[in-house]
Amino acid sequence: MELTEEQRNFTAALEDFCRREVTTRGETHDPKLYRKMAELGWLGLSLPEEFGGGGAGAVELCLFLETTAKAMAPIGGFATSIIVAAAYERFGTPLQKQVVLKGVAGGSVESIAMSEPEAGSDVANLSCRAERRGDEFVVNGQKTWCSNAHFADRILLVARTSGRPGEHAGLTMFQVPAGAAGLRVSGIDTMGGREVNDLWFTDCVLSADAVVGQVGQGWRQLMAGLNAERLILAAVMLGTAQRAFDDVVAYVKERRQFGRPIGSFQVLRHRLADLATEIECARLLVYDTAAKVDRSPATVLPRESSMAKLKATETARRVTLDAMQMMGGYGYATEYDMERLVRASIVSTVYGGTSEIQREIIAKTYGLAEAATPAG
Structure with a gap:
């Protein structure tokens, strides 16, 4: 997807911030870093301006999520907060919106x-x-x-x-x-x-x-938020997959065995080429779905959002596990980030609707309902 100049500048500013401020060690949520992002207006990026947000769309939100996940920014409270904020934006009372949406933009966690x-x-x-x-x-x-x-x-x-x-x-x-x-x-x-x-x-x-x-009416309200939840989780895992890929490429260029870098062996070159292709496929699907959400925010997209969540999480799991294998024992050691990326990717195929549930939803959008059990 071709980004606008404003989107490219936003991503570049975010990447620069993460290079300066983020370390990949410690807790999954750093309140101090979180407050800094709130002060820069990034936590309220996709929230309405009247509640202290930036009024940006799903594409910009995905850029934020992918970029911070790739940087392994310790802002673990953000994904749940923005999912919850979307529910309040749709269904909350004026007072609830003031409290929650302004709170999320200011750094509160939901x-x-x-x-x-x-x-x-x-x-x-x-x-x-x-x-x-x-x-x-x-x-x-x-x-x-x-x-x-x-x-x-x-x-x-x-x-x-x-x-x-x-x-x-x-x-x-x-x-x-x-x-x-x-x-x-x-x-x-x-x-x-x-x-x-x-x-x-x-x-x-x-x-x-x-x-x-x-x-x-909780069930109906939950269904109305599926686009947001699945896109958010997909964008996070897209960033996780990209980080794992970047790390393993750097590793295989430096690690030498049998007198040459292991990245020069065809078996690894081809595996990495496949992983790069899968990541790019996932990226196109995630941002295409985000663009559809921006064109029609009130439309529920069960097929597209489930496809995005399924593809991004399954791709992240494959990339991180393959990367761990290519790094050998170093991929398993806590000295490196890969083992943490593996843990994050494995659970991503479970939370927010398992991969099996996503496949079932996608199948139903094609009219492929489970056959009724015959009476006997």
């Missing part, structure tokens, strides 16, 4: 609580319940795999207000402040350290004005 032990890909099976009692809702239940909830300012909760698990109807979004009474956040140890959490709600009382959107 989290979302949707998955449960028995409801991951099957969102309709949510059972965490918010019972209405007068002008309040009382929440009880468990959420899991909640990214960044341990340092977020607020959590966007999806809970059941009516109906039974297995039904899409009856889901509602709520704004939950960090530290709310009746909420316990417990970290989950993973390959990447502490990035996700269990949330336990025990008689957690929320006022009626905590509802985001309409009561019982």
Whole structure:
């Protein structure tokens, strides 16, 4: 995709900032660096100007995400924050928009609580319940795999207000402040350290004005945000794949075996040529989808957004694993960044809708529904 001069200048400024400010060691989220980006206006890049944002489109957002991921910038709270901000932009009250959108532009971190032990890909099976009692809702239940909830300012909760698990109807979004009474956040140890959490709600009382959107319309509201969520995750993994590729190319040019650089061996040259081609295919798909979103922001693009997420995450996984193999033991050592890139890419094919779910969605857009089981 051909970038405008403004987009090229923006990317160049971001790359320069990352070269000066970013180290690839330490936590996945650095509050100090995050505040610097907020002061430069980058965290609110795609948010409306009236809330302190830049009013930019999906293409610019993808450029920001790809560039910062390639630089391994420790801004792990951004992806969830901008996904949550998009939900408030569509469905929030004026006051909620003022608080959340201005907050995100200013450096606050948002989290979302949707998955449960028995409801991951099957969102309709949510059972965490918010019972209405007068002008309040009382929440009880468990959420899991909640990214960044341990340092977020607020959590966007999806809970059941009516109906039974297995039904899409009856889901509602709520704004939950960090530290709310009746909420316990417990970290989950993973390959990447502490990035996700269990949330336990025990008689957690929320006022009626905590509802985001309409009561019982949470499923419809979630579906309206699919373009944003999948594009965001795809752009991050596009940057991750490019970083892994750049690092391994630099390595094979320097590493010598049998008297010459290992990059001169045909088996590696051809493998790298294939990886470069796959990355470029993913990039074209991601930015083509982003351009379609910019042309028609209200249109849901299930096929294109699922294709972008599927292609970018699967490409990142292939690139990082192949790069680790080409680097040998050094690719596995924590002294180098490759092992961290591998961990990030592997989980990307799981969160935000697994690769299997993306394939199922794509297939359905072609009218390929699963056949009903014959009665017998």
